[in-house]
Amino acid sequence: MTSVAADPTFPVDLACTPSDFSLAGRHIVVTGAGRGLGQGMALSAALAGARVTLVARSADQLAETADLARRAGRSDCFVHPADLSNLEAIPELVETISERGAIDGVVHAAGVQRRKDAVDVTPEDWRFVQTMNAEAPFFLSTAIARRQQAESRPGSHVFIGSLNSTIALPRIAPYVASKTAMVGIARILSTEWSRFGIRSNVIGPGYFQTKLTEDLFSQPGQRERIMGRIPMDRLGTPADLGGMAVFLLSDASRYVTGQLLNVDGGWLAA
Template identity: 70%
Template sequence: MPISNDVDAATCFPEHFALTGKHVIVTGAGRGLGQGAALSAAAAGATVSLVARSEDQLNETAEIIRGRGGDCHVIPADLSDTDALEGLVDGLWARQPVHGIVHSAGVQLRKEAVDLTPDDWRFVQRMNVEAPVFLSTAIARRQIEAEAGGSHVFIGSLNSSIALPRIAPYVASKTAIVGVARSFSTEWAPAGIRSNVIGPGYFHTKLTEGLLGQQDQLDRILGRIPMGKLGNPSDIGGMAVFLLSDASAYVSGQLLNVDGGWLGA
């Protein structure tokens, strides 16, 4: 028997994707993918707490948001100091209960595996795994107590699905974060908290600047992408808003790739 559907898509879509009245945290919001997610979340109506180490970069993002009529707070913070994350969340929650977070802050270390040191390894895992894990658990604890639900969006990578050379700590971190998100999804689902991962391909960001500055390397990468172009940070914004909003109310524990078709080729 066919399922009846009397929903008018033209009228329900804006409401489903809206973040009006919701407080969203975006880490790494001063540039790149984090800035793209922050601008889109603000455009969808969220009050966005912009978190990163560089206050100057955050102020640039805030200026764009406010210039477009959006609402945001600038929160300079060192996310590698995991002992300080509870206090950070206390301050953010006191402003307004947190609906969602986009974990975009991260680092990459390009080095031959045989030359890696324990400090190299720990540096990448601390920023790419420990910081988002303990930031999310601090937020989720309060969401569960408040019976508020929420959405946690992690930023993975192509390297969450494949392994590229000379970035072993990064590959490990981006693989780990998918497992973390799926575990959180299973554990927090009864509380109405969803957890997903966006897997970006190659984008115009500071992280890829050195690599993509080599024309032969850029040509090789573009030849591997079916859409034939690099992504822009704004391309992440739509996926972030989708995962933060009610439009994805039945989506959790997923890795959603935004890669120009790379992994589908």
């Protein structure tokens, strides 16, 4: 922590300072960084001073994110296309990314959804969603943490949950299961990794206007119904989530681990 006063006797553990929210000098990996919430969190980390490795399947979408960062004055975003559903390739992916510098943090924003009644869910539907939403984040985090522990390097792992980490909305059974799993994963990793200075937390986004929710909002009356439940009377934006991501990646949250923090405009409280 940086001292808040010129007096060297000031107790530095008494107050949080602006520098505690800085990510300057840190290398952050953000998956799903090509669009939507992942893109917003990647840009937020970059604007907080981090070097960011952008991971997603689409090189074109990642290039767009990197271009947005450059337009904001940040030129150190690295484009790294990858298919995270190939779990066996994740250790090699981490090794390659680490050549740009040791990894200090990761945000698991890649995610998928299939909307249908539970009785119509196929084994392929289930495997597809679980692989992308739960298994890939787990194995990516463990591959990163393995290196962090070997290097005695602290870190922060940010998982992206959902309202469905707390409740269960209908017609998305595989998604609900995967987002509930995020909370359990973050908690077990926090109990195992805290002694290494590695934290793990979950952000639970509420209703945001993204590609993933386009189908939902296109249904007659759904947008009005959802808006009627949000006390802040608006949908979330990627910038709304970026602040929480920066907080959890930074020293400002150094005593926060194993937690689910909802960013939902008050939806769960209503």
